[in-house]
Amino acid sequence: MIIAIPLLAAFLTPLIGRISGKARNTFVITSLAFVGFLVIILARDIFLNGLHVYTLGATEPIPAGYMVPVRIMLEVDSLSIFMGIITATISLIAVIYSFSFMKGETGHNRFYTLLLLLVAGMFGMEFTGDMFNLFVFLEIASISGAALVAFRIRFADSPEGGFKYIVVSAISALMVLFAIGLFYAQYNLLNIGALAQAMQYTMLDKMALAILIAAFAIKLGTVPMHMWLPDTYSVAPASITAMLLVASQASMYALFRICFTLYGVTLNLATVGWIVIVLGLLSMFIGVTMAVRQTDLKRLIAYNCVCESGFILLGLGVGLAVLGNPGALATYGTMAISGGIFHMINHALFEGLLFLVAGAIFYRIGTRNLNEMGGLGHLMKFTSILFLLGALASSGIPPFNGFASKILIYESVYQFNPILAIIGILVSIITLAVFMKAFFSAFTGPVLPKYKDVREVPKSMMIGMATLAVIIVLFGLFPGLVREWLTDPAANALINQGAYIEGIMGVVP
Amino acid sequence: MTGNIPFNIPFVAVAALISIAIYIIISQRNLIKIVMGISILAAGINLFLITLGYREGGVAPVYTHAPTGVVAEMVLPVPQALTLTSIVIAVATLALMLSLVISIYRHTGSIDSEESRKMKG
Numbered sequence: 001m002i003i004a005i006p007l008l009a010a011f012l013t014p015l016i017g018r019i020s021g022k023a024r025n026t027f028v029i030t031s032l033a034f035v036g037f038l039v040i041i042l043a044r045d046i047f048l049n050g051l052h053v054y055t056l057g058a059t060e061p062i063p064a065g066y067m068v069p070v071r072i073m074l075e076v077d078s079l080s081i082f083m084g085i086i087t088a089t090i091s092l093i094a095v096i097y098s099f100s101f102m103k104g105e106t107g108h109n110r111f112y113t114l115l116l117l118l119v120a121g122m123f124g125m126e127f128t129g130d131m132f133n134l135f136v137f138l139e140i141a142s143i144s145g146a147a148l149v150a151f152r153i154r155f156a157d158s159p160e161g162g163f164k165y166i167v168v169s170a171i172s173a174l175m176v177l178f179a180i181g182l183f184y185a186q187y188n189l190l191n192i193g194a195l196a197q198a199m200q201y202t203m204l205d206k207m208a209l210a211i212l213i214a215a216f217a218i219k220l221g222t223v224p225m226h227m228w229l230p231d232t233y234s235v236a237p238a239s240i241t242a243m244l245l246v247a248s249q250a251s252m253y254a255l256f257r258i259c260f261t262l263y264g265v266t267l268n269l270a271t272v273g274w275i276v277i278v279l280g281l282l283s284m285f286i287g288v289t290m291a292v293r294q295t296d297l298k299r300l301i302a303y304n305c306v307c308e309s310g311f312i313l314l315g316l317g318v319g320l321a322v323l324g325n326p327g328a329l330a331t332y333g334t335m336a337i338s339g340g341i342f343h344m345i346n347h348a349l350f351e352g353l354l355f356l357v358a359g360a361i362f363y364r365i366g367t368r369n370l371n372e373m374g375g376l377g378h379l380m381k382f383t384s385i386l387f388l389l390g391a392l393a394s395s396g397i398p399p400f401n402g403f404a405s406k407i408l409i410y411e412s413v414y415q416f417n418p419i420l421a422i423i424g425i426l427v428s429i430i431t432l433a434v435f436m437k438a439f440f441s442a443f444t445g446p447v448l449p450k451y452k453d454v455r456e457v458p459k460s461m462m463i464g465m466a467t468l469a470v471i472i473v474l475f476g477l478f479p480g481l482v483r484e485w486l487t488d489p490a491a492n493a494l495i496n497q498g499a500y501i502e503g504i505m506g507v508v509p
Numbered sequence: 510m511t512g513n514i515p516f517n518i519p520f521v522a523v524a525a526l527i528s529i530a531i532y533i534i535i536s537q538r539n540l541i542k543i544v545m546g547i548s549i550l551a552a553g554i555n556l557f558l559i560t561l562g563y564r565e566g567g568v569a570p571v572y573t574h575a576p577t578g579v580v581a582e583m584v585l586p587v588p589q590a591l592t593l594t595s596i597v598i599a600v601a602t603l604a605l606m607l608s609l610v611i612s613i614y615r616h617t618g619s620i621d622s623e624e625s626r627k628m629k630g
Contacts, residue, residue: 142602163540163606163610166605170551171547174547177558177591181554181588184587
């Protein structure tokens with residue numbers, strides 16, 4: 001039902017919008033809040049009871065007398081519900097933020113419809129247990145995301161960013177479809193759990209794995225396929241950038257679901273693990289070095305995004321590389337995976353905050369160029385504090401949440417291979433330098449005369465940003481709680497391939 | 510398609526379509542040609558999905574009025590469902606891409622991708 005409600009709400013929104021603007025806004029907020037509430041209930045249920053399988057249209061996955069599951073399955077385990085929590089939180093905050101950010105635009109109905117479709121697509125990608133369903137929801141999320149990126153078509157660069165996003169998404173989604181065709185041709189199955197059980201590691205499987213990793217890495221924005229990311233993230237309206245971030249994380253979730261659960265220990269772990277680690281390292285390094293020379297604030301934050309997703313890939317690549325080695329897994333593999341997953345939610349939070357702050361600046365002064373800004377800290381005190389918070393969290397300074405997740409990744413990666421951890425620390429230092437440059441040029445210094453009458457941002461944007469900031473600080477102060485409740489079950493769910501298969505197939509004969 | 514050709518022509522056609530499409534997307538500068546390249550890629554992959562469901566001498570997978578007797582084998586129906594879904598999604602994607610190309614043309618006056626690459630670096 002979590003998927004159905006945003007879908008239904010998306011199509012009801014234009015109808016309600018004809019009544020009045022206020023009614024539509026309330027409707028969107030209540031539907032998203034209700035979805036968030038359902039997600040939390042489901043999360044509690046999964047934490048206590050284990051994973052959930054819901055078959056569309058029947059009561060159990062395998063009908064009597066069959067050996068394979070027949071219908072489309074939604075399978076939610078701890079990792080899926082973790083991503084669901086991220087999606088629900090960020091989308092609620094983005095909608096609150098959008099209420100006043102989109103004041104000067106027309107076509108609000110279509111904006112909220114597309115936003116709800118994007119949310120539905122992301123939930124679908126995270127909760128599905130079926131490969132083709134994954135493809136369908138990936139396309140739903142891509143199309144609504146691209147339409148939202150290009151929403152403000154009166155600027156010259158918005159449709160260009162949207163076009164790049166839709167081209168890249170279409171190509172990667174078609175590659176995913178090709179790999180799904182390969183799987184179906186071999187095993188006559190589309191269900192992830194059933195495929196995992198029936199998987200033999202043939203040549204075609206290797207090809208399918210390579211295609212899937214490449215396709216999801218493109219959709220994710222890892223180097224060397226990252227060219228679309230800065231363009232797209234900088235021209236989208238700020239709340240949409242936060243949502244697109246979560247969409248990229250949903251593709252990251254799909255990538256890890258494939259690597260860990262679908263293939264598990266049957267693949268050549270050292271090679272694939274090192275490939276993921278190398279992709280992560282490249283993204284981190286190139287992301288942060290290109291961020292140094294940016295003059296556009298949102299492009300700078302977008303390159304930081306590339307860098308942070310590199311961190312996540314690093315953590316999970318280390319976990320992947322030691323998956324078959326129980327001793328190493330127990331000592332640092334689980335910690336690496338847990339750190340990577342924790343960093344996923346931290347990434348969504350503080351990058352979301354940074355993008356919302358950049359959007360707030362753009363809303364007030366109409367430019368994103370750092371060279372033209374100056375001395376805004378005197379006028380927009382609250383916004384500058386929030387930017388500083390987001391920047392420090394991104395670099396991994398205690399007591400913010402970035403520190404907690406990064407220390408997990410550093411410790412575990414150091415035991416795996418010391419050089420990787422040292423590169424990680426270097427990259428964090430450069431990130432701090434980049435953000436200090438941005439902060440100083442935008443917020444401190446004398447007030448430029450043309451910005452004399454810039455006021456603070458409106459209240460709904462403030463509520464959105466402040467909520468994110470509060471969550472960031474809370475996660476930073478109580479990382480143990482987050483680990484125990486959210487990330488460790490998710491990491492264990494990822495490693496425990498057997499439980500996932502068992503949920504679908506029943507007791508394996 | 511019976512078995513007296515040396516290799517399967519549909520799969521060769523799929524390989525040809527996909528490689529032509531990738532070449533177009535990478536090397537063309539005209540935005541409309543890039544969109545056409547994506548359309549050809551989608552066509553190639555849809556053809557791949559249908560071809561992998563083919564069984565020698567099979568009939569259409571419909572149960573009513575199915576021919577009984579000697580030929581009782583059906584072509585796999587699931588890839589055909591996947592292909593229908595994929596065609597619908599491709600239509601929506603292409604519509605969105607073309608409308609974005611129109612919007613880019615209105616802003617920059619040309620559909621050459623080199624002209625509209627305002628954001629570099």
